[in-house]
Amino acid sequence: MASITINNVWKYYGDTPAVKDLNLVCHDGEFVSILGPSGCGKSSTLRMLAGLEHISAGEVLFDETKVNDLPPKDRNLAMVFENYALYPHKTVYQNMANSLVIQKVDKATIDEKVKHAAELLELTPLLNRKPLELSGGQKQRTAIGRAIVREPALFLFDEPIAHLDAKLRAHMRSELKIMQRKLGTTMIYVTHDQLEALSMADRIAVMRDGVLQQMGTPKEIYNNPTNHWVAGFIGEPAMNFLDCNLGTVSGNTALEHSAFSIPLTSEQSQNLLGSGAEQSVTLGIRPDDVSISTNPSEKHSIEGEVLVTELLGGDMLVEAQIEGSRVTVKTDPSYEADMGDQCYLAFDSARWHLFDINTGSTLF
Numbered sequence: 001m002a003s004i005t006i007n008n009v010w011k012y013y014g015d016t017p018a019v020k021d022l023n024l025v026c027h028d029g030e031f032v033s034i035l036g037p038s039g040c041g042k043s044s045t046l047r048m049l050a051g052l053e054h055i056s057a058g059e060v061l062f063d064e065t066k067v068n069d070l071p072p073k074d075r076n077l078a079m080v081f082e083n084y085a086l087y088p089h090k091t092v093y094q095n096m097a098n099s100l101v102i103q104k105v106d107k108a109t110i111d112e113k114v115k116h117a118a119e120l121l122e123l124t125p126l127l128n129r130k131p132l133e134l135s136g137g138q139k140q141r142t143a144i145g146r147a148i149v150r151e152p153a154l155f156l157f158d159e160p161i162a163h164l165d166a167k168l169r170a171h172m173r174s175e176l177k178i179m180q181r182k183l184g185t186t187m188i189y190v191t192h193d194q195l196e197a198l199s200m201a202d203r204i205a206v207m208r209d210g211v212l213q214q215m216g217t218p219k220e221i222y223n224n225p226t227n228h229w230v231a232g233f234i235g236e237p238a239m240n241f242l243d244c245n246l247g248t249v250s251g252n253t254a255l256e257h258s259a260f261s262i263p264l265t266s267e268q269s270q271n272l273l274g275s276g277a278e279q280s281v282t283l284g285i286r287p288d289d290v291s292i293s294t295n296p297s298e299k300h301s302i303e304g305e306v307l308v309t310e311l312l313g314g315d316m317l318v319e320a321q322i323e324g325s326r327v328t329v330k331t332d333p334s335y336e337a338d339m340g341d342q343c344y345l346a347f348d349s350a351r352w353h354l355f356d357i358n359t360g361s362t363l364f
């Protein structure tokens, strides 16, 4: 078991910083996902933890021990990459047993560990097959099995299921989560896929351009994004953003847009007063928090036109054009809409967010 502490860590490649002043704690037994777009510094961070990459500045602690200069083999961790690199001439069993054979562990112990891991990963019937005779998912599970038998204090996974097909990825997401819970091994899991991070991790570290944007539980990050960028990155379909002016309607602060004017609640007005917001703000609202009706009403007062509809299994997405902006709405598939139809939208003001239009930081 191990907790990981990253203190003010920087990674430079030449003069270019790839990881900038990263601070992050992963508790013992926790499943932390590092999430961000391509090139944001996820693998660089993981490779520094593994000892495969020099730490330019700052320190990494495993429990209380600084490991900056500890060679990879002494770090008691196992890493799984997207490219699983199995030995082609060895069976699943031999691939999984390999590291223990090298350590000269006795045969009976190896056998017990390999069979236990195989059971956990449902590989038992495949132990005598060679990689060429396996599907992508089975190869991936073998690579994970190889990591499990070593019983490390820490798993470092770098996009381990990125190349699998969508159905298998969904299956592996739950398998990996179950496996990690059963073993109780601390896990740092790198991905650019927000669905993976949201569905698997205890906590997510969201990175952009080498900078940690937010660290929190999936719910915290989804419900209370720290800024415009995180709000737009997390959630599928993405949050709607509408630039508004701040005005006044019967004494209350209101969001003024060419398609609507909606007063804030007094609590929201108070929050806004303390935030130093200027004349304009960005309103953010998730497609789940917009409702749509074919008829106008006091509630459904924002007039628009249906641009396109998209059926997604149990939900339907409607893209609506309101004056000056487009809004995506998630609704029930029973909603009857054709291209060009009039529609009326309502925003759930208890669920919306306002962002500083210049800095992007969340006002509330």
Ligand SMILES: Nc1ncnc2c1ncn2[C@@H]1O[C@H](COP(=O)(O)OP(=O)(O)OP(=O)(O)O)[C@@H](O)[C@H]1O
Pocket: 013, 018, 036, 037, 038, 039, 040, 041, 042, 043, 044, 045, 192
């Ligand atoms: N060995 C290297 N030499 C120089 N620059 C590098 C090296 N490795 C990574 N970089 C740069 O550092 C930045 C971060 O790279 P990193 O591999 O950590 O990103 P990532 O978040 O893992 O991206 P991806 O999702 O594409 O794997 C990128 O701009 C990359 O080009």
Ligand SMILES: [Mg+2]
Pocket: 042, 043, 044, 158
């Ligand atoms: Mg990477």
